[in-house]
C-alpha cells in the first residue's frame with residue numbers, strides 16, 4: 458500500500474497482537490514466505506495447510522477479529538473503527554480474504570440484528586453468521602421495486618403466531634446457498650409506503666420458498682429469483698416492531714453502502730477468494746505498452762486510480778481520528794463503479810480480436826472478458842449511480858429533493874409498475 462497512515466503506539470500494539478494471532482492461525486511458513494517475497498513458498502504453505510475460504514471463515518469467525526466493530530458479547534471485538542482498518546490491511550498483506558464468504562451476513566444482517574433484534578435473535582443468529590455456518594441473503598429488491606424499494610409488494614399477513622408471506626424477490630445474491638434471508642414485506646397496504654413494511658428473518662428452507670438461479674452473461678449465477686408462496690414465518694422472526702421495517706431496512710442499507718464502498722465485488726471475491734493486485738492484472742492485459750496513444754490512456758487510468766486511493770485514504774484517516782463517515786463513500790462508489798467499467802472496456806478494446814475470441818486454454822483472455830462483463834453490474838448493485846448522484850446533489854450540493862409523487866398517500870392507492 459502506497460498511502461500508509463502512521464500507527465499511534467496503541468494501533469501499533471494492536472497490529473502486533475493481530476499478527477501474533479495470525480501466526481498461530483495460519484499454516485506454517487505462510488507469513489514467512491510472504492515476508493521474504495517467495496510466492497512459491499506461499500503457494501506451498503497454502504496447499505499443504507489445506508487452506509480454503511470456508512475453513513478460514515470458521516477460524517477467524519471464532520475469534521473477535523471477524524467483526525471488529527460488533528460488541529464483544531456477540532462475538533466481536535467492540536473496537537473503534539481504526540481496528541477494522543488495521544485488520545483489513547494485515548489481511549491484505551498476508552493475502553487473506555478481506556471479504557467474508559458471509560458478506561451479507563457479517564456486513565448487513567449482523568449489524569441490523571444488533572441494532573433492532575431481540576436478545577433471543579442476537580443469541581440465536583450472530584455467532585453462526587461470523588463462523589459462516591449459516592449464510593445470509595438479502596430479500597429486498599423485487600421486479601417492480603429496486604431504487605424505490607419502499608414501494609415493494611410482497612405481502613405478509615398475520616395468522617395467529619405466524620405470518621403468511623407471498624410475493625417475488627429478484628437479484629437475491631447467493632440465495633441458492635443461504636440458510637436465512639433478511640426479508641422486507643408489506644404488512645399494511647393502507648398506510649404510506651414507508652410505514653406499512655415489516656422486517657423478518659426468513660428460513661430459506663421453509664416450505665413455499667423457491668429459489669431460481671439466474672444465469673448472468675459472465676456465465677456464473679451469483680443472484681436469483683426467489684418466489685414466496687404462502688410461506689409461514691413465526692412471529693418470533695419479526696425484527697423490531699410491526700410497521701418498523703423501513704427503519705430496520707435503512708440500517709441494512711446504510712451498512713450495505715459501507716460494506717460495498719470501495720469493494721470491487723466479483724465472483725472471485727464474493728466466494729471469499731483473494732484477488733491479485735488489480736492494477737498489475739490490468740497492465741498484464743495490455744499487450745503493447747509502447748504505443749503513445751495507449752500510454753496516454755494508461756497514464757490517465759493511473760492518475761484516476763491514485764485519486765481514488767487518495768480519496769479513500771482521506772476518508773480512512775478522518776475515521777481513524779474518530780470522524781463520522783462523510784460523503785466520500787457515495788462519491789467513491791460512483792467513481793469506482795464507472796472507472797471499473799471504463800478500464801475493463803479499454804483492456805478488451807486494446808486486445809483487438811483477441812479481446813472477444815480466444816482459445817479454450819487462454820484463461821487470461823477469459824478472465825479479462827469476465828471482468829469487463831461483470832463491471833456492468835457495478836453501477837447498479839448497492840444503489841445505482843443515478844440514485845447516488847441524486848443523493849450527492851441533495852446532501853452535498855444542497856439542491857432541491859427528487860420529486861415524490863406518492864408522499865402521504867396510502868400504498869394501496871399509489872401507481873406501481
Ligand SMILES: Cc1cc2nc3c(=O)[nH]c(=O)nc-3n(C[C@H](O)[C@H](O)[C@H](O)COP(=O)(O)OP(=O)(O)OC[C@H]3O[C@@H](n4cnc5c(N)ncnc54)[C@H](O)[C@@H]3O)c2cc1C
Nearest residue numbers: 595596597598602603604628629630834837838841843844
Ligand atoms: C449484481 C447485483 C446484485 C444484487 N444483489 C441484491 C441482493 O442481494 N438483494 C437485493 O435485495 N437486491 C440486490 N440487487 C438489486 C439492486 O439493489 C437493484 O438492482 C438496484 O437497487 C436498482 O434497482 P432496479 O434494478 O429495480 O432498477 P430501477 O430502480 O428500476 O432503475 C432503473 C433505472 O432507472 C434509474 N432510476 C431509478 N430511480 C431514479 C431516480 N429517482 N432518479 C434518476 N434515475 C433513477 C436507475 O438508476 C436505473 O438506471 C443487486 C443488483 C445487482 C446488479
